[in-house]
Amino acid sequence: MIPILCLGALLFGLVLFHVHKNLISSPLRHLPGPKSFAFTKWRLGYEEYRGMRTQCVNNLHKKYGEVVRVSPYEVSFSSLSALRKIYGSGSRFERDDFYQMFDAYDRKVLFSYSSGIDHRERKKILNSAYTKTAIMSPSNVDMIEEKVKDFLALVQRDSSATGAVEIFSALHYFAMDSVSHFVYGATSPGRTTAMKGTRQHRGIIDDMLDPARRKLFWYAVFWPRLTEMLYAQGAIVQKSLASFGLLPMKTPTYTGLRKHNFPVIQHLETQQLLGSDDSLASRLLAGTIPSAKASAPMDTLDVAAECSDHFLAGIDTTSNTLMWVIYQLSRPENEGFQSKLRAEIQALDGPAGSGTFIYPEKAGTLPYLDAVIRETLRLHAPSPGSEPRWSTNDEVIDGYTIPRGTVVSISPYTLHRQPQVFANPLRFDPERWLGPEDQVAERKRWFWAFSSGARMCIGVHLAMAEMTTLLANIYQNYWTHIPSEYLQVSPGMSARGDLFYDEHLSQVEEHKCWIQFVPIRALSTCLQGCV
The missing domain is CATH 1.10.630.10 (Cytochrome P450)
Structure with missing residues (x-):
């Protein structure tokens, strides 16, 4: 029970830290845009994973105007x-x-x-x-x-x-x-x-x-070092990783x-x-x-x-x-x-x-x-x-x-x-x-x-x-x-x-x-x- 409470407290502390850093004290806090995008880069990252980043940002401009904060x-x-x-x-x-x-x-x-x-x-x-x-x-x-x-x-x-x-x-x-x-x-x-x-x-x-190149692009943007490491492995290791769905695509x-x-x-x-x-x-x-x-x-x-x-x-x-x-x-x-x-x-x-x-x-x-x-x-x-x-x-x-x-x-x-x-x-x-x-x-x-x-x-x-x-x-x-x-x-x-x-x-x-x-x-x- 205590480890769970400690983990919960840690997560809550991390959330408070990011709220303060990105929403309260950030010099960009006054810029227009949705708070969920200002809070974490993963909100826009989700749209990128869907292949819809550009359309999403365009819709934000329609709503908020010529200046939009799209991530922290x-x-x-x-x-x-x-x-x-x-x-x-x-x-x-x-x-x-x-x-x-x-x-x-x-x-x-x-x-x-x-x-x-x-x-x-x-x-x-x-x-x-x-x-x-x-x-x-x-x-x-x-x-x-x-x-x-x-x-x-x-x-x-x-x-x-x-x-x-x-x-x-x-x-x-x-x-x-x-x-x-x-x-x-x-x-x-x-x-x-x-x-x-x-x-x-x-x-x-x-x-x-x-078509998997879009997925590879997402990995290269959000997990660049991991992506580089995965594809630096030999053919046998890559094949094993691919069998568990851990590679964005078979080869870059x-x-x-x-x-x-x-x-x-x-x-x-x-x-x-x-x-x-x-x-x-x-x-x-x-x-x-x-x-x-x-x-x-x-x-x-x-x-x-x-x-x-x-x-x-x-x-x-x-x-x-x-x-x-x-x-x-x-x-x-x-x-x-x-x-x-x-x-x-x-x-x-x-x-x-x-x-x-x-x-x-x-x-x-x-x-x-x-x-x-x-x-x-x-x-x-x-x-x-x-x-x-x-x-x-x-x-x-x-x-x-x-x-x-x-x-x-x-x-x-x-x-x-x-x-x-x-x-x-x-x-x-x-x-x-x-x-x-x-x-x-x-x-x-x-x-x-x-x-x-x-x-x-x-x-x-x-x-x-x-x-x-x-x-x-x-x-x-x-x-x-x-x-x-x-x-x-x-x-x-x-x-x-x-x-x-x-x-x-x-x-x-x-x-x-x-x-x-x-x-x-x-x-x-x-x-x-x-x-």
């Missing part, structure tokens, strides 16, 4: 003034420890650097490979043309075999084949051919799309990707292929990127880590955005948008269905296509969740003093759903980006799909070139529709532990999206025969 040491914001203060040029906020999980081979990469100084030095090395001029070089344009034609061939094969194409996987193949060519080179063993059916390369995507996600990457870097180095092409890897290894030698030097492991990160970053983001574009244009209520896009393409390059290839230079000039992509990125940002930062100094944001060490964040998901900026925010409406200039300018101020400031996405020009070219050529040649049996099913996209889907639908199929591709010439022939 984290505050979420949703204003433009906070966006400029935290992420704008000259910001004193740094990335927090959250980003350490994106290190590769125990090396920092551009995306995971906490220090703004270190990030700036690494970015100097990488920037020239990602300028718009570099992306529009003949070798990269040829690469994009080749991959778009490979995707159209895949669509033709799969449509003939099944009547519909599962585009979630197919677009991941497209994005992986494209970025592997860009990172490793046209003749490198690192170049993947998943669209042509290479099973080993498709296995890399299968590894990435394992992205294992296949990193196993693919490292031997390729070793091959490029040992075969003396350095600088023999325009690929990112060979140029980094050879030091032929301007300032690569003058800035902080990169050894082989640094190059391997950076290439692994760029390989990964170029897959999910591009493929998920393309999937949502095609999904939205294929919904019956959005058929008018698809027709207008096709009319724009037809005006650019002759009759739709003519088979004329549309190159990146022309695809990037289509305003309606740009509006379609921008609206998709607004509604389905590839990284919709919070972007955590912290400062070593006390800061004032939106009138509140934020003590040093406090995590602050903003999410694209919440910014993009502000009803005073985006009327009917859950509605897919590309034409909101084609309205009066002053209204469009205001919406663009709230558009944050690629981040901003020094940490803005370095690969935006490559991603846009791939997306505009693929979409222009798809809708030059096909009508797309959702099969009737899938009209009430939303595809599910996982991003940093959360699950995102079409919020108008309640049934979700994670990492699947079925689309019918109807060739325009065949459709035109049918329509002529029916007149």
